[in-house]
Amino acid sequence: MDLNDAVLTCAVNMQWTNAVGITGRKLAYKTATLRLVRNDLRELFVEVTPEKLKPLKFKLKDLMVHKKFMSEGKATFNFKAENCTLYLSNAPPGTLMFFLRTIFIKMNGNEGGSQPDDASLQKKLREHLMSGKPSSFEDVSPVTTTEMILARKKAGLLSKGSVTTPSPQGAKKRRFEELKEEKERGTMPAAKKLYQSTTDESLRLSEEQMEVLRACTSGKSVFFTGSAGTGKSFLLRRIISALPPDGTVATASTGVAACLIGGTTLHAFAGIGGGDATMQRCLELASRPASAQTWRKCKRLIIDEISMVDGQFFEKIEAVARHIRRNDRPFGGIQLILCGDFLQLPPVIKGDFGAAPTAAPQQRFCFQSSAWETCIQCVYELKQVHRQSDPEFVKILNHLRIGHVNDSITTRLAATSKQKIEGNGILATQLCSHTNDANSINESKLENLGGDKILFKADDSDASMTNTLDQQIQAPSQLYLKVNAQVMLLKNINISNGLVNGARGVVVRMEKDLPVVRFKNNQEYVCKHEKWIIKTASGSHITRRQVPLKLAWAFSIHKSQGLTLDCVEMSLSKVFEAGQAYVALSRAKSLQSIRILDFDAKQVWANPQVLQFYKGFRRKLMDTTMIPLGPKNKDKKPADKAANSALAKLKKSLINKPLVSIS
Ligand SMILES: Nc1ncnc2c1ncn2[C@@H]1O[C@H](COP(=O)(O)OP(=O)(O)OP(=O)(O)O)[C@@H](O)[C@H]1O
Numbered sequence: 001m002d003l004n005d006a007v008l009t010c011a012v013n014m015q016w017t018n019a020v021g022i023t024g025r026k027l028a029y030k031t032a033t034l035r036l037v038r039n040d041l042r043e044l045f046v047e048v049t050p051e052k053l054k055p056l057k058f059k060l061k062d063l064m065v066h067k068k069f070m071s072e073g074k075a076t077f078n079f080k081a082e083n084c085t086l087y088l089s090n091a092p093p094g095t096l097m098f099f100l101r102t103i104f105i106k107m108n109g110n111e112g113g114s115q116p117d118d119a120s121l122q123k124k125l126r127e128h129l130m131s132g133k134p135s136s137f138e139d140v141s142p143v144t145t146t147e148m149i150l151a152r153k154k155a156g157l158l159s160k161g162s163v164t165t166p167s168p169q170g171a172k173k174r175r176f177e178e179l180k181e182e183k184e185r186g187t188m189p190a191a192k193k194l195y196q197s198t199t200d201e202s203l204r205l206s207e208e209q210m211e212v213l214r215a216c217t218s219g220k221s222v223f224f225t226g227s228a229g230t231g232k233s234f235l236l237r238r239i240i241s242a243l244p245p246d247g248t249v250a251t252a253s254t255g256v257a258a259c260l261i262g263g264t265t266l267h268a269f270a271g272i273g274g275g276d277a278t279m280q281r282c283l284e285l286a287s288r289p290a291s292a293q294t295w296r297k298c299k300r301l302i303i304d305e306i307s308m309v310d311g312q313f314f315e316k317i318e319a320v321a322r323h324i325r326r327n328d329r330p331f332g333g334i335q336l337i338l339c340g341d342f343l344q345l346p347p348v349i350k351g352d353f354g355a356a357p358t359a360a361p362q363q364r365f366c367f368q369s370s371a372w373e374t375c376i377q378c379v380y381e382l383k384q385v386h387r388q389s390d391p392e393f394v395k396i397l398n399h400l401r402i403g404h405v406n407d408s409i410t411t412r413l414a415a416t417s418k419q420k421i422e423g424n425g426i427l428a429t430q431l432c433s434h435t436n437d438a439n440s441i442n443e444s445k446l447e448n449l450g451g452d453k454i455l456f457k458a459d460d461s462d463a464s465m466t467n468t469l470d471q472q473i474q475a476p477s478q479l480y481l482k483v484n485a486q487v488m489l490l491k492n493i494n495i496s497n498g499l500v501n502g503a504r505g506v507v508v509r510m511e512k513d514l515p516v517v518r519f520k521n522n523q524e525y526v527c528k529h530e531k532w533i534i535k536t537a538s539g540s541h542i543t544r545r546q547v548p549l550k551l552a553w554a555f556s557i558h559k560s561q562g563l564t565l566d567c568v569e570m571s572l573s574k575v576f577e578a579g580q581a582y583v584a585l586s587r588a589k590s591l592q593s594i595r596i597l598d599f600d601a602k603q604v605w606a607n608p609q610v611l612q613f614y615k616g617f618r619r620k621l622m623d624t625t626m627i628p629l630g631p632k633n634k635d636k637k638p639a640d641k642a643a644n645s646a647l648a649k650l651k652k653s654l655i656n657k658p659l660v661s662i663s
């Protein structure tokens with residue numbers, strides 16, 4: 001387990017009722033620490049310590065825990081014997097889940113239950129009284145594997161929507177009610193929910209990821225980077241779940257990336273439109289009541305895919321934050337958690353992703369804005385690649401990332417053009433440089449299939465928000481499918497069976513009006529309607545229900561940033577951005593699941609300003625040799641000979657000495 005799972009800090013309201021159910025004493029604390037402890041008799045207690053006050057203890061007996069809103073950081077503990085209810089709120093959802101899991105395991109992970117039985121309790125009590133020692137409490141020991149296995153076995157004994165001490169009487173009835181409720185809600189039983197394998201919660205953070213998590217939970221403003229697949233977004237999800245929900249705003253530069261971390265787009269949050277207006281106008285826009293309130297409530301701003309946030313936009317929102325919050329500290333005192341890889345896609349300059357770039361403005365990247373240096377306290381680089389396990393492929397990708405291609409890389413990548421990556425009726429997804437190309441491929445392939453088109457219409461909680469949902473959620477509002485359509489899965493359904501976000505499949509038949517998909521690993525899955533939730537800028541939730549599929553004959557490279565994809569084919573002749581070829585190639589898990597039709601070293605280049613930034617990143621305080629860049633060379637490969645040789649030197653230095661963490 002990653003953090004201390006027997007401790008939780010959150011807001012706590014306590015309420016006692018008398019014997020006839022009338023509410024008596026009430027206490028409310030904005031911050032209190034809950035700790036799982038044992039006394040000398042090995043009985044379990046939850047100790048609640050409000051800030052600067054004495055602790056209160058509640059015996060874990062006849063406990064009901066309601067945790068339907070666990071993912072929002074809320075839970076209710078009902079201590080029946082003590083007639084007291086604790087309402088927990090603003091708990092970091094991940095920490096709350098581990099805390100509840102630890103309670104569950106400690107209460108159930110022992111033969112006969114870990115609470116001592118009455119006879120042994122009486123005996124221990126006698127011994128304790130005879131000894132004359134005062135009562136003492138100690139923290140529970142870390143959860144053992146045996147306790148975990150035993151507790152899992154007992155998961156079926158849980159009562160309706162709760163974690164409770166198992167009692168043989170009524171267990172059957174409770175199980176019946178639980179099943180009935182599951183059926184009605186289409187959800188998993190309470191205890192199983194604590195162990196569900198549809199999310200990546202079971203994966204452990206690496207040591208380098210833990211270090212970043214610790215910096216973020218300690219309140220520091222952090223930028224962390226790393227090559228594609230080093231688990232930046234994965235870590236970001238953990239960071240979000242380790243922070244209190246109140247005041248934590250998760251955003252990303254693109255809708256797809258925002259959806260991967262369960263957040264909203266940075267533009268939707270900021271409330272200044274595209275940020276193209278004058279500074280004065282942006283301040284006016286952000287001062288509108290709804291927008292101003294979200295800025296004032298924000299304590300921690302998280303931004304994924306920071307490489308695609310425009311430098312001028314970043315500078316403007318920094319000024320907006322100071323102005324609205326009437327706070328002169330950088331970003332108005334908001335903690336920033338930024339992550340991304342500047343050697344992947346840069347900010348889109350104008351119009352559609354497919355449009356050709358116009359002349360680059362002065363501050364294209366965030367790191368070029370004056371706000372960057374003042375706002376970031378710690379920087380980290382993740383080095384362990386998780387998406388690919390083949391060291392040869394990882395090495396090739398590391399070279400491509402900095403725009404370095406040698407003959408052996410060219411030969412190896414060109415050789416993929418002939419390999420067969422299809423299987424089980426699943427064709428390769430074509431990654432296109434331009435969005436329009438990808439859309440027309442999907443439309444024409446679907447038209448060309450025989451059979452009837454079936455429309456799957458999304459059910460949105462707020463019909464007026466359909467456009468917002470379209471921008472932020474990959475699941476389309478209208479999805480047309482036919483048997484034999486090539487599709488991609490848009491949710492983690494079952495990680496251990498390979499039914500993960502990005503898995504490629506083909507529709508094999510329709511069953512009760514729902515598509516049945518066969519995946520590359522031969523697994524068949526009858527799609528159910530899944531739910532996506534996005535948080536609007538004002539903090540409310542809007543949802544979309546839709547089958548978790550999207551047509552997958554083709555995607556644009558821009559829409560694929562952040563994804564892990566099975567089985568991809570690409571033609572890179574039309575790439576127009578630094579880092580675009582690297583993004584396309586790094587979506588694949590292995591060299592065996594990729595086909596590059598026309599590989600040419602010219603299609604791969606890194607932005608020299610970014611390379612320079614990364615050099616400075618590594619040697620933050622040391623003086624660096626600037627590469628002379630003419631206005632023409634801002635985003636393209638430097639044509640100038642001197643610049644080229646300086647660039648070659650820079651790449652060499654970056655590849656030979658991996659970047660290090662600086663904090
Ligand atoms: N500690 C870990 N243990 C196991 N798997 C991990 C770990 N960290 C990340 N992964 C897996 O690695 C894959 C890539 O992770 P992720 O998408 O977060 O990378 P990324 O750095 O955000 O990549 P990109 O730059 O392309 O957005 C995912 O399948 C993720 O589940």
Ligand SMILES: [Mg+2]
Binds near residue numbers: 232233234562
């Ligand atoms: Mg990512």
